[in-house]
Amino acid sequence: MSSRYPQSVSILDVGPRDGLQNEKQTVTTANKIALVEGLAAAGVRRIETGSFVSPKWVPQMADSADVFAGMQRQEGVIYSALTPNMKGLENAMAAGADEVAVFGAASESFSQKNINCSIRESLARFAPVMQAATDNGLRVRGYVSCVMGCPYEGDIAPQAVADVSQQLRDMGCYEISLGDTIGTGTAYQTNKMLEAVSRVLPLDAMAVHFHDTYGQALANLLIALEHGVPTIDAAIAGLGGCPYAKGASGNVATEDVLYMLNGLGIRTGIDMDKLLDATQAISDVLGRAPVSKAAQAMLAKR
Amino acid sequence: MSSRYPQSVSILDVGPRDGLQNEKQTVTTANKIALVEGLAAAGVRRIETGSFVSPKWVPQMADSADVFAGMQRQEGVIYSALTPNMKGLENAMAAGADEVAVFGAASESFSQKNINCSIRESLARFAPVMQAATDNGLRVRGYVSCVMGCPYEGDIAPQAVADVSQQLRDMGCYEISLGDTIGTGTAYQTNKMLEAVSRVLPLDAMAVHFHDTYGQALANLLIALEHGVPTIDAAIAGLGGCPYAKGASGNVATEDVLYMLNGLGIRTGIDMDKLLDATQAISDVLGRAPVSKAAQAMLAKR
Numbered sequence: 341m342s343s344r345y346p347q348s349v350s351i352l353d354v355g356p357r358d359g360l361q362n363e364k365q366t367v368t369t370a371n372k373i374a375l376v377e378g379l380a381a382a383g384v385r386r387i388e389t390g391s392f393v394s395p396k397w398v399p400q401m402a403d404s405a406d407v408f409a410g411m412q413r414q415e416g417v418i419y420s421a422l423t424p425n426m427k428g429l430e431n432a433m434a435a436g437a438d439e440v441a442v443f444g445a446a447s448e449s450f451s452q453k454n455i456n457c458s459i460r461e462s463l464a465r466f467a468p469v470m471q472a473a474t475d476n477g478l479r480v481r482g483y484v485s486c487v488m489g490c491p492y493e494g495d496i497a498p499q500a501v502a503d504v505s506q507q508l509r510d511m512g513c514y515e516i517s518l519g520d521t522i523g524t525g526t527a528y529q530t531n532k533m534l535e536a537v538s539r540v541l542p543l544d545a546m547a548v549h550f551h552d553t554y555g556q557a558l559a560n561l562l563i564a565l566e567h568g569v570p571t572i573d574a575a576i577a578g579l580g581g582c583p584y585a586k587g588a589s590g591n592v593a594t595e596d597v598l599y600m601l602n603g604l605g606i607r608t609g610i611d612m613d614k615l616l617d618a619t620q621a622i623s624d625v626l627g628r629a630p631v632s633k634a635a636q637a638m639l640a641k642r
Numbered sequence: 643m644s645s646r647y648p649q650s651v652s653i654l655d656v657g658p659r660d661g662l663q664n665e666k667q668t669v670t671t672a673n674k675i676a677l678v679e680g681l682a683a684a685g686v687r688r689i690e691t692g693s694f695v696s697p698k699w700v701p702q703m704a705d706s707a708d709v710f711a712g713m714q715r716q717e718g719v720i721y722s723a724l725t726p727n728m729k730g731l732e733n734a735m736a737a738g739a740d741e742v743a744v745f746g747a748a749s750e751s752f753s754q755k756n757i758n759c760s761i762r763e764s765l766a767r768f769a770p771v772m773q774a775a776t777d778n779g780l781r782v783r784g785y786v787s788c789v790m791g792c793p794y795e796g797d798i799a800p801q802a803v804a805d806v807s808q809q810l811r812d813m814g815c816y817e818i819s820l821g822d823t824i825g826t827g828t829a830y831q832t833n834k835m836l837e838a839v840s841r842v843l844p845l846d847a848m849a850v851h852f853h854d855t856y857g858q859a860l861a862n863l864l865i866a867l868e869h870g871v872p873t874i875d876a877a878i879a880g881l882g883g884c885p886y887a888k889g890a891s892g893n894v895a896t897e898d899v900l901y902m903l904n905g906l907g908i909r910t911g912i913d914m915d916k917l918l919d920a921t922q923a924i925s926d927v928l929g930r931a932p933v934s935k936a937a938q939a940m941l942a943k944r
Contacts, residue, residue, distance in 0.1 A: 341833040341865055523939070526905020527864055531643040555898040555935035556905070559860040562829055563643055588939040596857035603828020603858070633857035637825070637890040 342566040348607040350571045352386035352517075352547065353379050353594055355622070356407070357422060359579025361391065361400045362590055363626065369403045371625045373411045378618030379576060380414040383610040384594075388573075389419040389437070392428035408435035420481065429469050433476060440473055441517075442466040443483035444508055446501040447490035450521075454485075463507055470512045479515075482508030483549065487518045487533055488525030491584040495529075498536035506540040515545050517573055520560070522584050523553025530560040534567045547571035550592050553582045557592035558600055565606070572597055577619045578631030593632030595619060612638070644868040650909040652873045654688035654819075654849065655681050655896055657924070658709070659724060661881025663693065663702045664892055665928065671705045673927045675713045680920030681878060682716040685912040686896075690875075691721040691739070694730035710737035722783065731771045735778060742775055743819075744768040745785035746810055748803040749792035752823075756787075765809055772814045781817075784810030785851065789820045789835055790827030793886040797831070800838030808842040817847050819875055822862070824886050825855025832862040836869045849873035852894050855884045859894035860902055867908070874899055879921045880933030895934030897921060914940070 356376050360367055367375075372390075379387050389411070390404025404421060413419065421437040423429040432440050444463050445451040451459045473480045486493075487501045505516045518537060525533070537546060548564045548571070550557040561572060575591035582588040595615060601608055619635045620642075629636055658678050662669055669677075674692075681689050691713075692706025706723060715721065723739040725731040734742050746765050747753040753761045775782045788795075789803045807818045820839060827835070839848060850866045850873070852859040863874060877893035884890040897917060903910055921937045922944075931938055 341829065341868060526902055527643065528906045552935060553939045554901050555860060555895070556902060558857060559864045559902055562861045562864055566643065582939070585939040585942045588942055589935055593857070599856050600828055600858060600861055604830045633825075633854060633891055637855045637884070637887040640887045640890055 344568055345565045345604060345606060346568055346570050349565070349601055350386060351384060351594060351597065351608050351610060352388060352571060352573045353384045353576055354388040354549070354573050354591060355379070355575035355577065355579040355594070357388040357391050357401065359575035359591055361398055362580035362583065363400070365626055366400060367625060369406045369410060371622070372403070372407045375576070375618065375622050376407065376411050376419070378621055380417045382614035382618055383608075384615075385416060385609060386418045386420065388441075389421060391422035392431040392435070393422065393424050405431060405435045408437065423469060425465070426469055426472065429472055433478065437478070439479045439481060441481040441483055442469060442508070442513070443485060444504045445485045446496050446504050447486040447493050449492035450486045450490045453492060459504055463504075463511065467511065474512055480513050482511075482513030482516045483519055484508065484516060485519045485521040488520045488529045489522050491522055498533045501533055502536040502540045505537050509541060509545060515547055515571065516541060517547040517549045519549040520551055523551035523556065523582065523590070525550070525560055526556055527559050527563050530563040534564060534569065538567060543568050544570060547573060549573035551582060551590050552578065552592040553585055553588045553590065558596060561592070561597060561600070565604070576615065577622050577635060579622070589631050593630065593635060595630070595632040595635040595638070599634040646870055647867045647906060647908060648870055648872050651867070651903055652688060653686060653896060653899065653910050653912060654690060654873060654875045655686045655878055656690040656851070656875050656893060657681070657877035657879065657881040657896070659690040659693050659703065661877035661893055663700055664882035664885065665702070667928055668702060669927060671708045671712060673924070674705070674709045677878070677920065677924050678709065678713050678721070680923055681917075682719045684916035684920055685910075686917075687718060687911060688720045688722065690743075691723060693724035694733040694737070695724065695726050707733060707737045710739065725771060727767070728771055728774065731774055735780065739780070741781045741783060743783040743785055744771060744810070744815070745787060746806045747787045748798050748806050749788040749795050751794035752788045752792045755794060761806055765806070765813065769813065776814055782815050784813075784815030784818045785821055786810065786818060787821045787823040790822045790831045791824050793824055800835045803835055804838040804842045807839050811843060811847060817849055817873065818843060819849040819851045821851040822853055825853035825858065825884065825892070827852070827862055828858055829861050829865050832865040836866060836871065840869060845870050846872060849875060851875035853884060853892050854880065854894040855887055855890045855892065860898060863894070863899060863902070867906070878917065879924050879937060881924070891933050895932065895937060897932070897934040897937040897940070901936040
């Protein structure tokens with residue numbers, strides 16, 4: 341076992357955005373607000389709260405401004421939003437987002453099929469967003485999708501991930517979140533991918549965003565911890581599914597990650613018991629058990 | 643990432659026994675036989691086929707002799723059985739089991755509550771079974787339960803695991819399967835436990851048997867692979883539940899383990915596609931999706 345694990349890890353909960361966006365059910369604004377507030381109450385210090393994108397594309401996020409307006413903010417918590425274009429950025433700033441995020445793919449086919457342009461073009465389109473965000477003192481996070489596999493291309497070369505990561509960093513992103521969008525990555529690939537990316541990014545600019553579609557997320561996160569990656573994206577209750585494998589699971593569950601980190605003695609500042617209160621609440625809203633084995637086992641004992 | 647991973651790993655599928663024994667539904671003898679044959683057809687070379695125990699205790703395993711009698715055997719496959727006492731051993735030998743297994747707990751309270759005697763007494767009771775098995779040229783496997791946590795005591799000292807492992811080995815068990823019965827173990831504990839056990843057992847006598855109740859099994863298995871443990875117990879479709887946390891999952895799923903091992907380039911001899919045929923078949927029998935994220939994702943694409 342590695343002795344290089346970080347002493348503390350920052351968990352960014354993407355449940356209210358990446359999670360709920362990929363749930364079939366629509367969740368009311370009030371319940372979204374309760375979710376965000378529940379996460380903050382549990383000690384989560386980074387919450388992906390919404391997305392400012394055309395409601396034609398993503399109807400589930402049409403009320404992001406209302407969520408920002410209605411929620412009680414807690415000091416020290418960063419409430420972030422996805423902003424795919426200038427209009428989105430303006431709306432995010434108006435809503436009071438603390439941080440925004442842009443995205444690029446490590447797979448050319450994914451970029452073409454998903455947003456109908458090349459990786460290079462997609463990054464160029466973000467340039468004015470980056471500029472405006474920076475001018476307004478907003479930090480920008482960059483997401484890279486398909487870092488270990490693509491639904492169209494299959495395996496992705498680690499160097500392709502490093503290249504797009506470096507470009508996002510050069511454009512001004514302070515942190516790059518490396519997304520295993522379809523959850524096909526394994527420990528070996530995780531290691532190779534992180535080796536390549538760590539040659540172009542400083543450690544404190546690296547975050548991992550793993551989906552648990554093939555059940556590999558925690559094993560892969562263990563490899564990321566060995567590399568010293570300080571930030572992990574996860575979704576409470578494992579919210580969100582996988583659009584590329586019907587019925588399969590998406591984001592790794594925050595509870596499972598927290599359980600592992602607690603076991604390793606890695607500090608997160610999150611209180612498991614309070615987190616489970618929020619897990620129970622959103623599970624009641626959705627009318628189903630959380631997609632988190634740790635949460636299921638712990639809630640079964642309540 | 644460690645470079646000490648073994649080049650090949652032997653997977654022992656415990657689905658037909660540890661799995662089905664802990665399922666609520668009763669499965670017909672014919673369907674059990676189909677399951678065992680499906681596993682063998684996929685290349686699984688060790689199959690825990692049944693248990694010879696009083697049907698009053700474990701009604702789900704009352705037809706183990708019929709399973710042994712009815713199944714088509716494949717050369718090179720070891721069909722094993724759990725034998726808690728002399729009568730069980732005699733029945734297992736009559737049925738033609740290739741290997742038998744006895745068990746002890748690493749937790750004194752678990753032993754008392756589960757089989758109503760101390761660990762020491764429980765091992766003494768197995769002595770005649772061990773002797774008779776050895777006299778008849780049968781290899782005996784030893785299971786140790788509660789190696790990382792006990793439903794009554796909580797955490798278990800690694801040395802307690804090492805002690806009972808050594809005693810089972812001294813009694814003649816050729817292999818000790820280290821069971822995280824309630825699935826509460828984390829990577830840190832796995833490492834400490836394996837450090838302690840590897841001081842008393844040679845590597846080739848060690849097997850790990852992890853439950854995925856808290857979602858930690860694959861991460862913990864990665865630690866076991868770092869230690870070079872050559873044998874992993876798993877259950878197809880994640881069969882079996884956890885009697886200590888209602889609704890929670892039990893055995894780590896063979897498909898999830900195989901997916902990880904394949905990714906690491908570790909050989910098992912198992913064909914994923916044929917394994918998924920067996921997964922689909924037993925899931926149809928049980929009328930529910932497999933408790934394996936990898937299986938769910940791969941079957942969704944069929």
